Amino acid sequence: MKKKITIAIDAMGGENAPKKNIEGLNIFLNKNKANKDFFIHLYGNQKLIEKEISSLGITSNLIKIIHTDAVVSDEESPMTAVKSSKNTSMWNSVKAQIDGNADISLSAGNTGVLLVISRMILKMMKEVSKPALAGLWPSKKGMSVVLDLGANIECDDKNLVDFSEMGAALYKSIFPDQQPYVSLLNIGSEEIKGTEMLKKAFIKLKDLSNENNFLFNGYIEGNELMEGKSNVIITDGFTGNIALKTAEGTAKFLVDNLKRSLTENIFSKFSLLFSYFSLKRFKLKIDPRKYNGAIFLGLNGPVVKSHGSTDSIGFYHSIDLCYKIIKGDLMGEIKNNLNHLNARN
């Protein structure tokens, strides 16, 4: 019998916790009624969690609550976090991995603190020089992964190569039937374009590219992020964060304008009756909750960060992502890719 997938959830992290966390879990349980290959461990205030569980009528025997009194606050700074966040629900949900009680940890709490304590508790993989934050990005062909989204302001070519190997492994774990195509984000597609760091990484990746791990597609520009030609897009944490937030801001700007245009007079409001289902499908297609969950890569265990402000549907998608990642053997894929890398060095 295969070992069960155990997901350690910080039930107290994020807005409206633990309500939205448990509601998200409920969606996950309902969608996986036929599955018995997982366990969910909930870290946090037992009473509050039990209250939500009973109000939703959850009776699953696949969940377990591990009580913790303390919670990491949103105001906590990463500087003091190590001292003051011990034995919080977040801390214990990450620590569960080194105690052998979980395969992956999920929190919607304070991002800075989660990154710091995850790194402290799980430690960096010896093959990796810097950890990275990877995110899911919609594309014409489905979904891509993009990293680094902000864990490292400054990177070198070695980091970008590590990110490529880890990003390709992540993509493979989520989409086992797909071939990872890696590209470096740049301001032009010609080999001579970009910073020295990018040019060096380009040469290394061209050499490492092979079907077993990934195929290297060269450079892509910002406007190609969503084309789907490449599904693993690599950049430093500063650029990745700017790109991510610019895309979010652009989407919000457009959707707000569309809403305003479609409701500004009685005639356009009337038209909404007719286009309701089309617009709903459009909204569903670009729903950011489907992409909720950033994956912290490069540690001796995976940690997923959900948006703090997402709702139960967004949180469900993060749980589902954790499940897929472990089912797809992310850590095995990463080790495989990094070994291949080291063998070449």
Added chain:
Amino acid sequence: MKKKITIAIDAMGGENAPKKNIEGLNIFLNKNKANKDFFIHLYGNQKLIEKEISSLGITSNLIKIIHTDAVVSDEESPMTAVKSSKNTSMWNSVKAQIDGNADISLSAGNTGVLLVISRMILKMMKEVSKPALAGLWPSKKGMSVVLDLGANIECDDKNLVDFSEMGAALYKSIFPDQQPYVSLLNIGSEEIKGTEMLKKAFIKLKDLSNENNFLFNGYIEGNELMEGKSNVIITDGFTGNIALKTAEGTAKFLVDNLKRSLTENIFSKFSLLFSYFSLKRFKLKIDPRKYNGAIFLGLNGPVVKSHGSTDSIGFYHSIDLCYKIIKGDLMGEIKNNLNHLNARN
């Protein structure tokens, strides 16, 4: 009598030149029938230009054609451009400024070549350490300017301060009644966030901020680019180019998806009849042609680059931008801002 504004246009640059260039000019002339405060000088093949002019029935005495045989090709590399682009329509339209025959130059041709020859012909202002490419960006409150969009891959804090002074001057020249609010693009809004370069520029800009030139609004993140709280957004050329193209790609992705959703079945197609005008207004509001025209700043004369692939409406907006910039005394505003800067150093 005030001196007339003279705009030197490379009539041969861009796709479908000179047709779209002359059509764009025709729109400009029709919108400015009451104005007599400008001259348009068209550089390029006289016969081809005259053909377009007569086919549109243009009879204005505010235009003049200066014949040139050669045209810069799209394949020309910036490396060899200086040698091979002499006496092309692009070259001559830029050179017109140092001959005292124009206040500003406009081309939709090869970007790399335009940047190189502009820099060579017009020379850098002595107060500026690097020139920058500025663009117009839609915002909730109207329009912002963003720079650098790709002229400099690597920048230091001094460059960012120069860009701020020049960007504020550009904003002021286009919107004389508005107050420029400058922000640095960063991955967080707290003072401790970001690269060393950004932190140093932050301190300098806080010190320089004053109502006569601009007010410094601190850092903004990518998702705030379109909020309009700041209308002059400063970044290095690598990050700016990634942000610009990511925004373009995101907008295209969303609009393509919206189109598909609204036309995927007979019911949704029918609904289009009702929302036609609302959607048209939406399209108009986000029409990229309204933002067509990047401004090359930091040289001893302004050069505007139109998108090569834009149509006549986009090219009209670039001509209109040239007109506004000179009417608003861009060069005077830049000198004023830079002098103020130097006085403080």
